[in-house]
Amino acid sequence: MISDRVKQSLKREFSRSVMAKIGLVLVLVVLLTAIFAPFIAPHDPTQQGLEESNIPPAGVTYTTEEFQMVDGERQTVETETRGSLDHPFGTDALGRDLFSRVLFGARTSLLVGLGGTAVAVGTGVGVGLVAGYFGGRVDDGLMRFADIMLAFPALVLALALVGFFRGSDYQAIAIPDPFVRAGLVDGMPESFVFPLGLTVVVGIVNWVWFARISRGEALSIRQEEYVKAAKSLGASDWTILRQHVLPNSLTPIIVLATIQVAAIILLESSLSFLGFSGTTLSWGFDIAQGRDYLGTSWWIASIPGLAIVVTVVGINLLGDWLRDALDPGLEGEHGGGM
Amino acid sequence: MSQYQFILRRLLQGILVIWGVVTLVFLLRYMTPGNPVDFVAPLDAGQETRDQVAADLGLDQPVYVQYFDYLFGLIQGDMGYSFIRSQPASSIIFARLPATIELALAATIVAIIFSIPLGVISATRRHEPADYAATSFSLVGISTPNFWLGIMLILLVSVGLGILPTSRRPIGFVPAMEMFIFQLEIQGIRTWIAHMILPAVTLGTYFTAMIVRLTRSGMLDELGKSYVLATRAKGVPETLVRYKHVLRNTMIPIITVLGLQLGTLIGGAVITEFVFNWPGLGTLIINAIDVRDWPIIQGSLIVIGVGFVIINIAVDALYAKLNPKVSYE
Numbered sequence: 001m002i003s004d005r006v007k008q009s010l011k012r013e014f015s016r017s018v019m020a021k022i023g024l025v026l027v028l029v030v031l032l033t034a035i036f037a038p039f040i041a042p043h044d045p046t047q048q049g050l051e052e053s054n055i056p057p058a059g060v061t062y063t064t065e066e067f068q069m070v071d072g073e074r075q076t077v078e079t080e081t082r083g084s085l086d087h088p089f090g091t092d093a094l095g096r097d098l099f100s101r102v103l104f105g106a107r108t109s110l111l112v113g114l115g116g117t118a119v120a121v122g123t124g125v126g127v128g129l130v131a132g133y134f135g136g137r138v139d140d141g142l143m144r145f146a147d148i149m150l151a152f153p154a155l156v157l158a159l160a161l162v163g164f165f166r167g168s169d170y171q172a173i174a175i176p177d178p179f180v181r182a183g184l185v186d187g188m189p190e191s192f193v194f195p196l197g198l199t200v201v202v203g204i205v206n207w208v209w210f211a212r213i214s215r216g217e218a219l220s221i222r223q224e225e226y227v228k229a230a231k232s233l234g235a236s237d238w239t240i241l242r243q244h245v246l247p248n249s250l251t252p253i254i255v256l257a258t259i260q261v262a263a264i265i266l267l268e269s270s271l272s273f274l275g276f277s278g279t280t281l282s283w284g285f286d287i288a289q290g291r292d293y294l295g296t297s298w299w300i301a302s303i304p305g306l307a308i309v310v311t312v313v314g315i316n317l318l319g320d321w322l323r324d325a326l327d328p329g330l331e332g333e334h335g336g337g338m
Numbered sequence: 339m340s341q342y343q344f345i346l347r348r349l350l351q352g353i354l355v356i357w358g359v360v361t362l363v364f365l366l367r368y369m370t371p372g373n374p375v376d377f378v379a380p381l382d383a384g385q386e387t388r389d390q391v392a393a394d395l396g397l398d399q400p401v402y403v404q405y406f407d408y409l410f411g412l413i414q415g416d417m418g419y420s421f422i423r424s425q426p427a428s429s430i431i432f433a434r435l436p437a438t439i440e441l442a443l444a445a446t447i448v449a450i451i452f453s454i455p456l457g458v459i460s461a462t463r464r465h466e467p468a469d470y471a472a473t474s475f476s477l478v479g480i481s482t483p484n485f486w487l488g489i490m491l492i493l494l495v496s497v498g499l500g501i502l503p504t505s506r507r508p509i510g511f512v513p514a515m516e517m518f519i520f521q522l523e524i525q526g527i528r529t530w531i532a533h534m535i536l537p538a539v540t541l542g543t544y545f546t547a548m549i550v551r552l553t554r555s556g557m558l559d560e561l562g563k564s565y566v567l568a569t570r571a572k573g574v575p576e577t578l579v580r581y582k583h584v585l586r587n588t589m590i591p592i593i594t595v596l597g598l599q600l601g602t603l604i605g606g607a608v609i610t611e612f613v614f615n616w617p618g619l620g621t622l623i624i625n626a627i628d629v630r631d632w633p634i635i636q637g638s639l640i641v642i643g644v645g646f647v648i649i650n651i652a653v654d655a656l657y658a659k660l661n662p663k664v665s666y667e
Contacts, residue, residue: 152643153601163370163371
């Protein structure tokens, strides 16, 4: 499916661009973190311990002032807490290890990002190819519907749609952790909560971009001689769509999909931040928790946010690389996240 | 097709899309699980009361009757009553609108002030430190979740440095201006600005970053074209070449993309408002979704959708004015 010319172009652009290399490294690190989180994490990310709450990151000393009654008199007692390597990123207000939570949070972000993009690609490309290939009323109808969808910001539409899944069994499903199942690690959660409802929603609110771009491709490919030839040889519309139109419109779809993974991760973190995601193990959710402790424990809100930035920067760099290598004409126009 | 026919056609299309928006929003409530009677009737209400509530809300009617009731209500400006507060949804929503519009405009102004110069510097000093700085900034800018940026600004600027307030909007722009004009009192405007800076920067950063990227790549494209060489050969000063010719041609695609990205601006405003406790449409929607106050959710969605359609028509018209090459099809 990938021609030699495309491969060469990708390689050439990759060797030329420092940014592409940085992007690849960042994405690989996040990906490996997500997969092997139970092996790397020092603690169970959901385990609470109130005597260990609000411990600062390793190397950071943090002083609290408390009023205590000593011998019947009120005194200010300063308590110094020093972060240690036992909790490299410190702990949150419930004493959960922030480093472990950041590692496991990568799973949520990547799964929702990739899953949501798959939903958007599946719906959007399907609709777009059919609209562009058949044209006429089908095209008009589908594209007017796309216009209506576009009248809503992705985040607002997603907020309105999460209600469909609220309280239902599909809002979140538990996926057993294969490593824990196989008995390779101890003391880690046995299953991972996958926010299925949220994944479908973030996919649905982003399908239009794929529909538009694949429609445009289908419109132009439809006019090509080889499509006309295939048709005159008696190939069915479905065969032509699958064998000719889809493969030839893949390039811009892949570039857009890469950027959309980043946009969807941002959208997921926003919805988790607002508490609408159905999972409590997510970078956005942790930022929301830390927001209440800004004046005292700055690390709870800060560190998970850095994880989001690193991940999204990595994916955007990969997106830039693919765009520069595959399609210089695509620059800049992509769907909205957040 | 003349320019006016083009705009008229866009208007008619816009009305169709608005009708679609209303229909979609109606279906959304109809299809979302959960009976509104459960939220409106008292918890211990008997069947009789519940039936009465359902009748008051029109829920005992067939769905098409409910739909047309809602549609004709909307045409008369009636969005129903809030389930939680016994006020018309429309008056609650429109009371919140100015705060959101002010925030979105302020963010847009922040974005334009910072992005275009940065983009121009980046393109004209390619591969110099200034370019790397601007490119890195814009990359991080489009990759940062704005709610987190807002929280970090609160942490660093408000909590850390102790300047600028952390949240809320004690005074609107119009009352602040009235105070200044009628009482010559500057305090209102100062309060307004102090509370606006952090939210506007939070919301504006993503757009600043995005426009820097667009301006840079657009200008690099334009600078490579032969008319630039010809203009330089004529002896036109470089500054004039850059700002009068190249930048102007770069602006056309930027305006198109900005029109498309307006949704992102409003979506970003929703969450920025939440972070800064800003009393706009965004906090209203989030709270309404939390308590399933459907008339408010529906009304806000329609206001946003209609606003988006209208602004896009305006962008198209502006685009047609700016670019003589545009075909009115």
